[in-house]
Amino acid sequence: MPVRAYAWGLATHRAIEEQAIETLPEPLRGYFRAHREEISDGSVEPDTTLKERYGRKETVRHFIDLDLYGSPPFAELPHSYAAAVRRFGADVVEQRGTVPWTIEEKHERLVREMREGRWRAALETAAYGGHYVADATMPLHVVSDYDGQKSGSPGVHKAVEHEVVDARLSEYMARVRSRLGPARPAYDIDRTFALLLESFTAAPELLAADREARRRASFGSPEYVAALDDGARKLLTARIARAVEYLGAFWLSAWEQAGRPAVGAQ
Numbered sequence: 001m002p003v004r005a006y007a008w009g010l011a012t013h014r015a016i017e018e019q020a021i022e023t024l025p026e027p028l029r030g031y032f033r034a035h036r037e038e039i040s041d042g043s044v045e046p047d048t049t050l051k052e053r054y055g056r057k058e059t060v061r062h063f064i065d066l067d068l069y070g071s072p073p074f075a076e077l078p079h080s081y082a083a084a085v086r087r088f089g090a091d092v093v094e095q096r097g098t099v100p101w102t103i104e105e106k107h108e109r110l111v112r113e114m115r116e117g118r119w120r121a122a123l124e125t126a127a128y129g130g131h132y133v134a135d136a137t138m139p140l141h142v143v144s145d146y147d148g149q150k151s152g153s154p155g156v157h158k159a160v161e162h163e164v165v166d167a168r169l170s171e172y173m174a175r176v177r178s179r180l181g182p183a184r185p186a187y188d189i190d191r192t193f194a195l196l197l198e199s200f201t202a203a204p205e206l207l208a209a210d211r212e213a214r215r216r217a218s219f220g221s222p223e224y225v226a227a228l229d230d231g232a233r234k235l236l237t238a239r240i241a242r243a244v245e246y247l248g249a250f251w252l253s254a255w256e257q258a259g260r261p262a263v264g265a266q
């Protein structure tokens with residue numbers, strides 16, 4: 001079985017968080033802008049430092065295999081982590097991935113740190129939380145066929161994240177920026193599951209674009225990459241835009257739930 005890949009490439013994770021900063025209102029935007037480099041660096045640590053440190057325990061925090069819970073809209077899967085564990089058992093829930101509850105855990109922590117004025121800690125939590133939010137928008141991180149290993153598209157995950165998106169990141173982000181508006185504090189666990197369902201719905205289209213690209217050219221060739229980009233560009237742009245949008249909501253709602261504390265005050 002292939003190893004779980006990154007959701008988006010590291011460069012894309014950085015770009016998502018840097019762009020999400022620009023959707024925030026003042027004074028939060030100004031503070032996050034002043035710490036842009038720190039947030040950008042933190043955005044990739046769950047895929048680097050944390051995976052190296054914690055191994056499988058960290059890996060399961062980046063995905064959820066929704067298809068293993070039945071059919072959409074996955075009514076049998078509770079949105080509460082405790083309820084999901086009661087229904088399916090802790091081992092099953094962990095094995096199938098915990099990204100929605102990881103996002104919720106980070107949000108609760110961010111609210112607490114902002115409320116208590118622990119802004120240095122809040123910056124790290126904001127960056128880490130943003131990574132998991134972005135993971136939730138990647139279609140191949142919400143299905144058990146995460147690398148096309150079940151559908152005849154092995155290697156598609158890396159091809160999408162590196163050869164297509166990371167290699168054309170400036171073009172993708174230009175398209176993403178044209179779709180964005182100011183952040184709204186529209187975050188909760190139900191919205192996170194709705195985001196995951198969007199990603200799940202997009203997965204078959206992404207895998208179909210890969211199969212068509214393989215039909216037209218040899219896997220990994222420049223012609224294949226161009227064909228995959230052509231077939232999946234609209235979908236991938238929309239998912240990256242949703243990552244930016246929902247991350248802005250994640251950060252802004254945490255600040256509002258914390259009571260709009262003075263930004264940066266220790």
